[in-house]
Amino acid sequence: MTPPADLAVVGAGPAGLAAAVTAAGLGLTVTLLDAGERPGGQFHRHPAPGLGAARPAALHHGWRQFTDRLARLQAHRDAGRVTHLPGHHVWTVGRADGHWRLHAVAGPDETPATVHARAVLLATGAYERQLPFPGWTLPGVVGAGGAQAMLKSGLVLPGRQVVVAGSGPLLLAVAGSLAAAGARVPAVAEAAAYTAYARAVPTLLRNPAKLAEGARHGAALLHRTTRLLTRHAVTAAHGTTRVEAVTVTRLDPDWRPVPGTARRVPCDALAVGHGLVPRLDLATGLGCATRRTPDDTHALVVDAGQATSVPGIWAAGEPCGVGGADLAVTEGEIAAETAAHALNGTPRDPRRAAALARRRDRLRAFADVMATAHRPGPGWAGWLDDTTEVCRCEEVTARRIRTAVTDYGAHDTRTVKLLTRAGMGWCQGRMCGPAVARLAGGPPAADRRPLSCPVPLRHLAGLPADHDPTAPPPPTEEPEA
């Protein structure tokens, strides 16, 4: 066995990449595992070299800082300080023989891979939150972040006439990118009201760059005659084999559709999303403590140095609470520095540490304002009719979920899942989880998925046989029954 790396970083998005180059710069040996083929994560997703993009920056913010980091990554790889493993989906992290062992499914042929490390930094990013509505399973209805990702990496559009809908700061960026790439965007429907930001003016004023970013999207859209409709939602998509039109409806402050305000907007695609959900499977599998966020998701509890509640496990970026790329980079750098200090005693420059901490706190405060403003209102469930499929994988309708609640005593996501199969399919509830929690009447539960991605059985069967004598004693507290 090769000696364990000092630090395994899971995820090569803004947080993981910043952490990996910072840690390597401080002398740690780093193994960087990433599900993507190229570093950058979802935020800096970019075309494969074969597509010959001369100006990828046209689809990105902070492209130069990113390419600077890529160059540093390359230098560290050349020097043998960083091992970069693209196409690696880590499915679990566990303890073994006094260090951490990460199991991954690697590449298109799904080969098994195992990485050992003294410490682990989780920079696993986030995925988009979806709230179902009638017709959302029609082809041509795609995630807003999904449309953005496909455009950034594949240089393609889901359609020619794309309505953008949902909630959150990502929507305007998506609409701007789609429009810049040639799509007509007849409408952007934002369920929240931007006036909600006004309650936090001081926080906003401390983040001028973020405001300017928003204004630029807005201006770009105005030129292109996109209608920006706040307090509106797409409450239905229409079509038979693909989306042909959507119904846009005005919402009251609780996100209930206002009767008589529905209008039909023709389109051949809909890009929809309601903010992001931190990816916590690996962290919760390790027992890391979580907290509720202002927009009703769960994020990891981390200390001032980005350490989680489990010794030896750090986290940075969206898993610590969705906050965007700048915050992710800052947290990645902090985590790398404190990990280097913990592992090798590498001293931290107090002035830089203080500056990073200030920057993180400022950006985190901004993120919390955004999260509060875009938290889904309870009335969104009014969009659903009984036949709406809430669980896309297992095709479970809203009616079946409601019956499980009213007739069979289910009051939480897990029980609804057991009784209806909602959340038991390929995506393991990542798409329907927030909706099922709402219909069950309970708060969303933190992700708990012992396998964080599908694993071939031959791969599990081929794991090295293990009678780990150093396994820690089991916890003695009772689980929630």
Add this chain to the structure above:
Amino acid sequence: MPTKQPASLDAVIIGAGVVGAACAYYATRAGLSVAVVDRGPVAGGTTGAGEGNLLVSDKEAGPELDLALLSLRLWRELATRLPPEDAIEHEPKGGLVVAPDETALTALRAFAAAQRAAGVETHEVAAGELTELEPQLAPGPAGGFHYPQDAQVQPARAAAALLRAARSAGARVRLGEQVTAVLTDPHGAVRGVRTPCGDLHAGAVVNAAGTWGGHVAALAGTHLPVLPRRGFVLVTEPLPPGLIRHKVYAADYIADVASGSAGLQSSAVVEGTPAGPVLIGATRERVGFDRTLSPEALRRLAHQATALFPVLADVHAIRAYCGFRPYLPDHLPAIGPDPRVPGLHHACGHEGAGIGLAPATGLLVTAALTGAPPPVAAGPFGPGRFPRPDDAPTPGASS
């Protein structure tokens, strides 16, 4: 809210798992007034983590097998009696026990002969005929035994259906309410339970708290040494119906079930489900209430399942979960009145067989509550068989 002193119930059942639900179902049918109280949701404990096995094949001739045979009949009856929309997915699919070699086959023959004498239907299947029952089975086993009575239900739906039926027959169901005390009168007889929402008065209390039954026993001032025995289950991606037709397992499963070892045992039971995924379960180990994923447990399950069914090698596991079987040292459940606490009945400790044994347990408990003759001999399940040690540690609180 004005508090009205409610009339005393015949029984309070602690636990809304499949056993508690079955107790409530049969008790209400017998005309008793009951309430079911659980700190969590329906099927929130071991029931929701089960595979829904209704097995006779793994039980040696004896009292548990008698209980299982009765239960199988009751499940068949329930499958026709419960409304179709309950969809408990009762499948009398049969079991197939595979003997890897001649030694195992010889042992299995003797095991099956004793079972047959006790009323189990079972037929030896020659090596060459195994693939007629299971076309995807790997070549190599020396032979096997077919158990047509083995069956399956979807456990959470089954528990919810029984509870729903009990509720429509008058049972009160209070979920999300933790029992904090068992109330007793000056003579030590139980007279109800206390929850944060108030007291429930009843002439009897039924401990159907499964793996947590030791705690309830302690609340009532008695002793039941229920321990958690962890099991992992692997769930595959959806596969076509009929790919795997029976509950299929290797003969050493039976030895694992009967083992008292705390160490990890595994012999995969492989079966298809109406919804598509194949279930591969389950390991057995005594590690307390530890939910940490055990790659070793998954390795063994996957290894054994792909050895039985090579077609599964390229199939993905999309989920793994664990549950905690309520384990009693002699592998028999505790069912019936506790001789030390008048009015307290136990219905827990079914280990991995709770789904299968639930209806018969409900019937036995109901008979004890009404004074009717028991449908099977109840003696071997008597909770009094675990004398209170002088220095009894609190179950679950050991290190």
Add this chain to the structure above:
Amino acid sequence: MSRAPRTPLGLVRAQPEPPYTFTFDGRTLTALPGQTLAAALWAAGITSWRTTRGGGAPRGAFCGIGVCHDCLATVDGRPNQRACLVAVRPGDTVTTQVGTGHGPDGKGTPS
């Protein structure tokens, strides 16, 4: 301002390497090197390449980042490939995935 219609390729001034072909349900389509299967299908105006095992409803890419598994396709007979993640290779034979992708007998996609 240029009169040429805006396109994603134009936006980033892409000069891709030569395209290659693959087939989808018997149709010959082209892909640009490095595109995922989902991207190549979108570029051809195709938004669905799977039918669900319950209702037989058409599905295609949804989350775009490998999470939702709605975009599962059968590539060269191998089912359940996430089209939004796998790169198209020259000569790939892609078929609409029906249900579980394993066919009624578990031995492959029905022809």
